[in-house]
Amino acid sequence: MLSGAGYVPDRALATVVHLALRMRRPLLLEGEAGVGKTEVARTLAAALGRRLIRLQCYEGLDLAAAAYEWNYPAQMIAIRLAEAAGERDKDEIASGVFSERHLLRRPLLEALMPDPAGPPVLLIDELDRTDEAFEAFLLEVLADFQISIPELGTVKAEHPPIIILTSNRTREIHDALKRRCLYHWVGYPSAERELEILRTRLPDIGESLSRQVVGFVQALRRDDLFKVPGVAETLDWAAALVELDAVTVGPDTARDTLGVLLKYQDDIARTDAAAVTRLLDAARRTSETLA
Template sequence: MPAVPGSIDDTLALLGRASYVGDRALATVIFLSLRLARPLFLEGEAGVGKTEVAKVLAASLDRRLIRLQCYEGLDVASAVYEWNYPAQMMAIRLAEAAGEHDKDRIEHDIFSERYLIKRPLLQALEPGTNGAPVLLIDEIDRADEAFEAYLLEILSDFQVTIPEIGALKAPEPPIVVITSNRTREIHDALKRRCLYHWLGYPDLNREMAIVRAKAPRAPQRLTAELVAFVQSLRKQDLFKSPGVAETLDWAAALAELDAVALDPTQVSDTLGVLLKYQDDIAKIEGAKAQMLIEETRAELRRLEIG
């Protein structure tokens, strides 16, 4: 079983072996989260690699990854547990048919773990073969505030209280990663239980390193130009700037088209890989794309890159 990193440098190495290009600040908060057994709260724009952190930790530490995708209306039955009512009803009928009339005993039997359907949060409290699992609570900002309040017990004591059974506590705290795209503010009570880190867009050099690691088919010149182009796009007045995930998709798409450098027509034709709103595409395609490509190349020459 892979050991938990013993230092910040070890954490950086762990991320690197999984081709995750993170900086020292991120490695530091991950290291502290693992050592202190505290949930890690990652906030930032969509597509900057927040979810990937949990996947990398699960794969690198050989732990089970349990993912709870949040959405509006998420409730206890979907996130934590619910009773298997059809099986309970069958058990009651079988008990009555067998002449069992002790209601307390029947109730005790049907409200046991045998009839409990465990959802992601309850599953995360169970020990795994190689240690506690990695629990990813993804896009918590999409869930309701009432669900946030329910998480407080789990994140404080790593336990779930079920009225019919009592408290079920994790023998070992899971590795918890919570992500938010900041579509709304998360309550301070939840944030206080976590170590917080803002994951922003990477700078030019780090984003090029990410593309080289994740999209190695893209030629060196193309990688430099497309990353610099995306960096320029993020400075434009767009409804939604492209994230690193879109940069990787674009690199893969241009490599598939056998591009070796940015071409204005090809850029305009493939903007839908980068931008997801027609108004944004209309702002950039054509002459604007040509201008950004020229500015991109001038900046790369200035930096002696590419």
């Protein structure tokens, strides 16, 4: 299913995704940036015909931005209208003010709502950017597929959403959250699988060029870099070379386009002319192996 939607998984990843769907368990994907963790959720949503709801995590993410908040201006208007109409019963006013029509649903709560197309895919992206307090709030969502709203009660999903969490592991995720999820580490692909990914995503690229691109990136990942290029950078570099009408990768072309692969100046400076020549030699050997 994933391959048919343009994602090339290895057997272990395909297995854990299958188990997450069958067992209705959240799936936590960890790995370096750019290895395809987020793309799993996008591909699942496309393959299943479901809505993708994405919660992009960041430092300081709170309940109001992630789950729900009250529409305070609308509530104030409702209170003024009730007072103008002569309503004096505080409980009656409160029941009208704290009702669903004044509730603003954010991604977590929205994912629990019924959907005619079926339960949506909820992507909680880069969870490691948040703090432990937010993780603690997530436990209820991951374990029981529900959110408790003090003024309204508990909102529980009739059918659990498909939940994919990703982490770049800039910090450790708490064990309590991990226990509620299936887990998989998404590593860098082998040369054979990366070539298959490249052929799938860029079918018009030349065969020789695609093998050379994969060989160059595979060799580059073995260097001592601050940020190793991921699969996303491989695809970007291949697309850039196609835009330049490159048939093969020469030393000048490789040096001129290093900024597509490497995102730190120190890494680019370290990959000097001698390093590029060495990487191209390694790419040639890998290309011959893949042929």
